[in-house]
Amino acid sequence: MKSTRRAFLQTSTLAASAIALRTTPLLSQSTHADAHIEIMPAETIATISPEIYSHFIEHLGGVIYDGVWVGEKSKIPNQGGIRTAFIDAMKAVKAPVLRWPGGCFADSYDYRDGIGPRDKRPARTSFWDQQDNNQYGLHEFMRTCRAIDCKPYLAANLRTMPARDFYQEVEYCNAPAGMVPSNSAAPAAPNALATQRAANGDTAPFNVDLWGVGNESWGCGGNLTPEEYAAEFRRYTAWTPSYSKTPLRFVAVGPNGDDVDWTTRLFQALHANPERRHLWGLSIHYYTSGSPSKFAAGDALKFSNDDHYDLLTRGSIMEKVVNDHWKAMANSANSAKADQPKVKLVVDEWGAWYGKGTELAPQYNLSQQSTMRDALLTGITLDIFQRHADKVAVANVAQSINCIHSLMLAQEDKFTLTPTFHVFQMYLPHRGAQAVRAEFTAPDIQNPLANAPIPVGGNSYTGSLEAVKTLAGLSGSASISPTNPKLLTLTVVNPHLTRPLTTEVAIRGASIASAKATVLVSHDIHDHNTFATPNAVKPAAATTASPTGGKLMHTFPPASVTTLELHLS
Ligand code: AHR
Numbered sequence: 001m002k003s004t005r006r007a008f009l010q011t012s013t014l015a016a017s018a019i020a021l022r023t024t025p026l027l028s029q030s031t032h033a034d035a036h037i038e039i040m041p042a043e044t045i046a047t048i049s050p051e052i053y054s055h056f057i058e059h060l061g062g063v064i065y066d067g068v069w070v071g072e073k074s075k076i077p078n079q080g081g082i083r084t085a086f087i088d089a090m091k092a093v094k095a096p097v098l099r100w101p102g103g104c105f106a107d108s109y110d111y112r113d114g115i116g117p118r119d120k121r122p123a124r125t126s127f128w129d130q131q132d133n134n135q136y137g138l139h140e141f142m143r144t145c146r147a148i149d150c151k152p153y154l155a156a157n158l159r160t161m162p163a164r165d166f167y168q169e170v171e172y173c174n175a176p177a178g179m180v181p182s183n184s185a186a187p188a189a190p191n192a193l194a195t196q197r198a199a200n201g202d203t204a205p206f207n208v209d210l211w212g213v214g215n216e217s218w219g220c221g222g223n224l225t226p227e228e229y230a231a232e233f234r235r236y237t238a239w240t241p242s243y244s245k246t247p248l249r250f251v252a253v254g255p256n257g258d259d260v261d262w263t264t265r266l267f268q269a270l271h272a273n274p275e276r277r278h279l280w281g282l283s284i285h286y287y288t289s290g291s292p293s294k295f296a297a298g299d300a301l302k303f304s305n306d307d308h309y310d311l312l313t314r315g316s317i318m319e320k321v322v323n324d325h326w327k328a329m330a331n332s333a334n335s336a337k338a339d340q341p342k343v344k345l346v347v348d349e350w351g352a353w354y355g356k357g358t359e360l361a362p363q364y365n366l367s368q369q370s371t372m373r374d375a376l377l378t379g380i381t382l383d384i385f386q387r388h389a390d391k392v393a394v395a396n397v398a399q400s401i402n403c404i405h406s407l408m409l410a411q412e413d414k415f416t417l418t419p420t421f422h423v424f425q426m427y428l429p430h431r432g433a434q435a436v437r438a439e440f441t442a443p444d445i446q447n448p449l450a451n452a453p454i455p456v457g458g459n460s461y462t463g464s465l466e467a468v469k470t471l472a473g474l475s476g477s478a479s480i481s482p483t484n485p486k487l488l489t490l491t492v493v494n495p496h497l498t499r500p501l502t503t504e505v506a507i508r509g510a511s512i513a514s515a516k517a518t519v520l521v522s523h524d525i526h527d528h529n530t531f532a533t534p535n536a537v538k539p540a541a542a543t544t545a546s547p548t549g550g551k552l553m554h555t556f557p558p559a560s561v562t563t564l565e566l567h568l569s
Contacts, residue, residue, distance in 0.1 A: 033504040035442035039478045040508045043437035046390035050096045050431040056396040058103035061365030067401035069136040085415045090148040093424040099153040099396045100141050104220035107159035158214030159222040163236045173206040174243035210249045217253040230269030237278040249280040251346045257286050260328045267332030281346035287353040288315040300354040300368040310449035312495050313471040315377045319384045326391045344393035351398045351405020360411045367402045371528040375419035379493040379561040382427050386477035389435040414531035422539050426563045429489040433479035442473030488566040494556040502555045511550025513569035517542035521560035
């Protein structure tokens, strides 16, 4: 069955302007093509925020200890205790922002436990019921960010620490050290917390501007109602100095997946009081869990074809999640005052979350393998963020290493990149580029498990079954290079397990002069990288025909992610 998008495309191409007709023929609906993509460079969406390719590490299982932190005395190559392979991989994907220390961990964490001499730091039982000896703390995290050259994003404790501690954490991070000229009648004096930070090794302020005010306050972060959280948010953020000319970017706890009621009520409660000027972003957590069909809660490695289509369909709901929360914010007067910028969406936890069974070892809680299926979900998700570049400002995959939807797996001296890492790298040309509208026309895929029970747990989609019936037969996004208006990047996911899609690619109002393709594809959708076979799945250059008549005919292999660099004449 052909999708309604085809009908839309036919209408929209017929309605296209005469200018387009004069400059370049519209899609010819070539008889050789199974699918069509039409890119509209004049229909700009927004600049794609580089921060949508951001990351997240939490004190959980083997994420921090062993994944990121191996210690200075380790034989594993490290930079001041931080795993070198982790730093190198994060640099290779130009990680823009790293979120820490949680997750649920954040709301029972006291940053003061993780500063000062390491041998004096207390060991504590963490949220995840694990012993944490606090060897990796604030300064180690900041050194990690400096080594990667990314920005820190701190999730602050709102459940078990008072607002004053939050205020002082900001002060510890951002107040300048040394004598501070007084702007009052009081004599100049050094700031006590900045002095402490300097004594702990960092004279220069950390200048943390991105702050999550609690985490999942509807759940592990306090079981609050939106109204209760709104009051807390105000108390924590109302008069916090930023120690900079630019205001801090405060991110409010947003919904559990598709819970639009949370967003609506939170915004109503925030708007009921004029003191909301610090709200910069609304966090969304949306994880994808497949239907619990053959394998309870879904398995990372053992899945059927039906499970595959089901997971990708549910993952594609991210688009609905983004749209629905955006609408809810707008309806709740998101931009009520002209002088207040629109609050953006911060999808600071996303990924495919499977049941237990593929952990590196029992103590690596929530670590899971990552297959080609996860690579496809990564492409689908990043394409959604790119298509909604006007709404999504930051997104953090959960989590970078040894966890749910990881780019890396590490156990002691063993290390591998996952297929998801490769997709992040393939999508680099979109960073900071101008997102433009593109229409994809291909036969839809019906989700064979659309009527299966809704997965329990995670922050999954719990809405209408209607939305999980159909998976787009081909999806993707397009952008114009920020430095070269004649260079377009098109990323495309073909989710079908057996059907290659020969696709006609056309640019409205322009001609394709040449194209370069990179593809991530494997023989079997279950393929993944292991410590023994770290290169089992990796991208390769793909052949693509020379454009004819300004259009490109390209075949997207089954179960593949492709980046096409399109040079316009
Ligand atoms: O990423 C794992 C957990 O998932 C996080 O700690 C929490 O925020 C979410 O529920």
